[in-house]
Amino acid sequence: MLLAISGDSPFCHTAFLKAHPFPFPLLSDVHRTVISAYGVLDADRNVAYRSTFVIDRDGVLRWGQAGDRHMVRDGSELMRVVDLVNSLRQRS
Amino acid sequence: MIPLRWGQAAPDFELPSTEGRAISLREFRGRDVVLGFYCYDFGGI
Numbered sequence: 001m002l003l004a005i006s007g008d009s010p011f012c013h014t015a016f017l018k019a020h021p022f023p024f025p026l027l028s029d030v031h032r033t034v035i036s037a038y039g040v041l042d043a044d045r046n047v048a049y050r051s052t053f054v055i056d057r058d059g060v061l062r063w064g065q066a067g068d069r070h071m072v073r074d075g076s077e078l079m080r081v082v083d084l085v086n087s088l089r090q091r092s
Numbered sequence: 093m094i095p096l097r098w099g100q101a102a103p104d105f106e107l108p109s110t111e112g113r114a115i116s117l118r119e120f121r122g123r124d125v126v127l128g129f130y131c132y133d134f135g136g137i
Contacts, residue, residue, distance in 0.1 A: 002126045003115065008133045010108045016133035017110050026133075027107040027115055037103040039096050040129050048129035053102065055125040059118065061102035073128070082124050 005029050007047055040066050052078065056085050 002024040008016070013026040027034075029048075035041045040051040051066035052073060062085045065071075096103065106116040117125065 001120050001123050002128060003117075004128045004130060005107065006130050006132055010110070012133050013110050019134070025109040025111045025115060027109045029105075029107055034103070034105040034107060035129060037096070037105065038127070038129065042131075045131070047131040050131060051129045053127040053129075055102040055117065055120075055127065057122050057124055059101050059104075059121055061096065061098055061100060063098075078126060082126070086124070 003027055005034060005048065007032055007035060038064075054078070054081055054085055056089055058089075 005027045007029050009030055010028045013028055029035050032041055035048040040049040042049050049066045050071045054063040056062050063081050104117045106114045109115040
């Protein structure tokens with residue numbers, strides 16, 4: 001499951017989703033509480049750093065990556081991470 | 093604030109979503125979750 005989070009309002013998210021019909025929900029963190037809890041608040045701009053976290057099926061934080069707005073996310077690399085997390089989880 | 097640690101429970105949350113309801117992390121227990129934070133809408137995800 002992919003969840004996308006930014007500090008934008010639900011109104012803005014709805015307009016964005018209408019323009020780009022992503023197959024995943026957009027979550028609004030207008031108070032930046034979740035962005036801060038995950039340590040990815042760019043305080044200078046008051047927005048989230050472009051960043052990615054993998055949480056396994058037990059709710060355990062397994063992997064993360066943070067960059068600036070130019071960071072390119074590689075979906076196939078991400079799937080390899082998820083597969084690795086699962087294989088390690090099964091062995092433990 | 094709960095410190096972020098690898099191998100520990102990820103901080104739970106509940107936020108308004110484009111599904112028309114609040115979505116929490118805990119409701120996906122039993123499924124792998126990828127969180128993608130981004131700067132702002134219309135700026136590229």
